[in-house]
Amino acid sequence: MDKRPPIKTWAEAAPRLVAVAAGRAPADMVITGGTWVNVHSREILPAQDIAIAEGRFAYCGPDASHCIGDETEVLDADGLYLVPGLCDGHMHIESGMLTPAQFARAVIPHGTTTMFTDPHEIANVLGLRGVRLMHDEALLQPINIFTQMPSCAPSAPGLETTGHEITPEDVAEAMSWPGIVGLGEMMNFPGVVAGDGKMLAEIAATQAAGKTVGGHYASPDLGPAFHAYAAGGPADDHEGTREEDAIARVRQGMRAMLRLGSAWYDVESQITAITEKGLDPRNFILCTDDSHSGTLVEDGHMNRVVRHAIDCGCDPLVALQMATLNTATHFGLERELGSIAPGRRADVILTSDLRALPVHGVIARGRTVAVDGRITVETPHLDWPEDVRSTVHLGRTLAAADFEVPAPADAARVTARVIGVVENQAPTRALTADLPVRGTVDCDPENDIAQIALVERHRGTGGVVNAFVSGFGYGPGMAMASTVAHDSHHMIVVGTDREMMAAAANRLGEVGGGITVWKDGAELALVPLPIAGLMSDAPAEDVAAAASRMGEAMAACGCTLNNAYMQHSLLALVVIPELRISDKGLVDVTRFQLTDLFEAGPESGS
Known part of the structure; x- marks a missing residue:
């Protein structure tokens, strides 16, 4: 199979591009009379024509009549802005619960024509093989999907066990693949700070290949540890949540990536670095990080992020730069995409309003791919192997007793460490709660304390780790289970x-992965995710509908959080403070150490 993107290189296309621009050859397409949004000069230029040949821009200027031949497709853009196709600077396709083909199908009508993806979710389940499958399907798409080779599987060695590990040798191999644009987010920031040889070897292999190293510094500490991380080589970071985070990254020569995902609202708190402090916006990039299928279908993708940035006070042209040219420049692709200019890939959005950004038409690589919210092209897919659809291995049928939390001897009540969910943010809080003992330690729904369990699902060990979580608002008699459990992707059960916790876990073992919600002896909702327990190859609309029913079921169980599923899926992410759960136990992420479930008692909970 030819793995090259289905577009000629600039060198291959250059003779014709020059001939078209000079009027010696006809263009494939000419867009006439549009208002050109020039992100290089930050200008709005009315009554402009754009000529396209070989999937690239050939002429951009006031009159392209000399480029029109008998076979040229002519589009009248009078009254419309011509905006570069939008770029997502950092995201995980798996978070959409969709394959690359279905994800592309969902976002193309919203004007996304380029994505820089990190498939570290599937890397944790299937290793380098899973990354290759994602990479290969990405290259089949009619838009630009570049892959960053995952850096950290496991994300925190010694604190979790993954299905597969990623090695420096894997990284070096992947750097030769045609669609690899860099190294995915370096989540093991304590390892970089400590000078860990494996992490530095991965960064070195990436830099030796001339590619970009993604960052992930999930700590509020901007002292020596942050400076050591910056010295370790990451070129960007999307984990900032405060204005000072964005400023610190840019001052250290990193790009600050401001994210708006389904549940991460980190643009408003950081964009003031531009709008109020006046920092150079060229070093800021917009991204989504994690967007589930419901958000994609109902609210949009990068067009949603740009609108939000504008609503937060950002100049529309600056916001568009942060979602186009800045992103392309960061990955060394400024001459290839991210703007409407000669030689670049012909990726264009036609819109009538730069603030609301309604997407009336999308052109990618010189052909129309969506009109008024309707996709007009195919998004080719792989035949995913059968074993990739059989990755949930529980080893046995689980019972209610597996979710019991033994109490310290002779205790009537205990003080337990509790994971505290923070709405619309990835970090959690390390809380404590006094819990009743009735033979075992029980949760306390009246005070918003539910039980959480991590069920091992890669090797069929039958292992279950139990702890407690607060913030979902769940009432009695319920459970929710998911095989999407960043980043090691075991199974998380909250209930x-x-x-009900046992029933939910066994149900996912039966269907091969996904998300299920149970209450009072019945299943309220199921989102099947058969591919690696992370994704579905069903259409985005079908997955979004199932996800909507899941959200309704969570609400019926008492949850009122915005996009609570995203918080649920990150409860095992042992590289973001403060408190998480893994297959090895409860993890204090502020110290990167395992900690006891009970504050002043013997080790328990597993």
């Missing part, structure tokens, strides 16, 4: 009833 207030142990029988």
Whole structure:
């Protein structure tokens, strides 16, 4: 199979581009009379024509009549802005619960024509093989999907066990693949700070290949540890949540990536570095990080992020630069994409309003791919192997007793460490709660304390780790289970009833992965995710509908959080503070150490 993107290189296309611009050859397409949004000069230029040949821009200027031949497709853009196709600077396709083909199908009508993706979710389940499958399907798409080779599987060695590990040798091999544009987010920031040889070897292999190293510094500490991380080589970071985070990154020569995902609202708190402090916006990039299928279908993708940035006070042209040219420049692709200019890939959005950004038409690589919210092209897919659809291995049928939390001897009540969910943010809080003992330690739904369990699902060990979580608002008699459990992707079960927790876990073992919600002995919702327990190859609309029913089921169980599923899926992410759960136990991420479930008692909970 030819793995090259289905577009000629600039060198291959250059003779014709020059001939078209000079009027010696006809263009394939000419867009006439549009208002050109020039992100290089930050200008709005009315009554402009754009000529396209070989999937690239050939002429951009006031009159392209000399480029029109008998076979040239002519589009009248009078009254419309011509905006470069939008770029997502950092995201995980798996978070959409979709394959690359289905994800592309979902976002193309919203004007996304380029994505820089990090498939570290599937890397944790299937290793380098899973990355290659994602990479190969990405290259089949009619838009630009570049892959960053995952850097950290496991994300925190010694604190979790993944299905597969990623090695420096894997990284070096992947750097030769045609669609690899860099190294995915370096989540093991304590390792970089400590000078860990494996992490530095991965960064060195990436830099030796002349590619970009993605960052992930999930700590509020901007002292020596942050400076050591910056010295370790990451070129960007999307984990900032405060204005001072964005400023610190840019001052250290990194690009600050401001994210708006389904549940991460980190643009408003950081964009003031531009709008109020006046920092150079060229070093800021917009991204989504994690967007689930419901957000994609109902609210949009990068067009949603740009609108939000504008609503937060950002100049529309600056916001568009942060979602186009800045992103392309960061990955060394400024001459290839990210703007409407000669030689670049012909990726264009036609819109009538730069603030609301309604997407009336999308052109990618010189052909129309969507009109008024309707996709007009195919998004080719792989035949995913059968074993990739059989990755949930529980080893046995689980019972309510597996979710019991033994109490310290002779204790009537205990003080337990509790994971505290923070709405619309990835970090959690390390809380404590006094919990009742009735033979075992029970959760306390009346005070918003539910039980959480991590069920091992890669090797069939039958292992279950139990702890407690607060913030979902769940009432009695419920459970929710998911095989999407960043980043090691075991199974997370949250509930207030142990029988329901066992039923939910066994259900996902039966269907091969996904998300299920149970209450009072019945299943309220199921989102099947058969591919690696992370994705579905069903259409985005079908997955979004199932995800919507899941959200309704969570609400019926008492949850009122915005996009609570995203918080649920990150409860095992042991590289973001403060408190998480893994297959090895409860993790204090502020110290990167395992910690006891009970504050002043013997080790328990597993």
